[in-house]
Amino acid sequence: MRTSEVVHILDALEHAGVRYWLTGEWGVDALHGEATREHRDLDLAVDADTFETARTTLEATGFTAETDWLPVRLEMVGGPGGWADLHPVRFDSAGNGVQQGLDDVTFPYPAADLVVGSIAARRVPLHLAPVAGRVSCWVRPEAPGSSRPQHPRRPRGALEPMATTGQFS
Template sequence: MTSTPVGARTTLAAVLEVLVLAEAVGVDLWLDGGWGVDALLGKPTRLHGDLDVAIEERNLSVFVDGLRRSAFVEVGEDGATAWNFLMARPDGAVVDLHVIVLDEQGNGVLGPAARGTVYPAESLAGRGTLADRSVRCISPEWAVRFHDAYPGDADDSADVRALCERFNLTVPEQYR
């Protein structure tokens, strides 16, 4: 599991730059994590250390090359793997890459299949908006379920509560 560097700040402007870069190199991304929540809510709601994105493995090299041309470098953090690693820029922007392979059912397999870590197909069906730009993201139901899979902090609690209120979902026990 990756760990965002202390002091990292990924602004809306940086997120939009990454989305434009992905579009320019012909790569689809799914926003995950806090920025994915903000996209589902249609606006930034808090500061973010990083931008979590799910990306298909077949598109990884062209996207990483684009990030490098935009001054991003691999962080080399403890816990980095070929399927989950960070790239950061000197201005503090960080992209947390979650590399998936879509199976026959459209599920996004994260890492070796034997690990059993999957973005279910329905989780990859979310749509949101950031700065009037339509973006792909994790669906609201799955964003809540993914947040409930680990002990959350205050930001997670705020994210989950906002999603549940907006999309009429049940608030998980740990966030009540």
């Protein structure tokens, strides 16, 4: 999935009023402030209150459900460039979220881990906790003979916290 395809999806979700946070490899890229390579899919934590709107919005852009493990996740395929993996998250009044996992496992989304990153000079919300875990063990594949370091790069600048209430803007 290319950066332009991600931006197209995020534009559609924001226009529909969907509250989302990037996770996974695009979350790592947002933390670094740039796309580092193409990715197979776009992982999104989606506020459970706007989840159905997210689904119908992606269907309107050409996606169809491929793997339905709700309430854990819904993987959709098609649309512009690949897959979107939606993870519903329920938030409490303090802005802390919980994602349901398989076998009664849950994954916390503390309000302090919801921060702002950047993709294509565009501010995007991201969930830091799973992204930070990927950054700590992520090695960028480089072409043989490349002079670029083969170790994770550190995020640029300080992280900007994001309120979990209201639409991201």
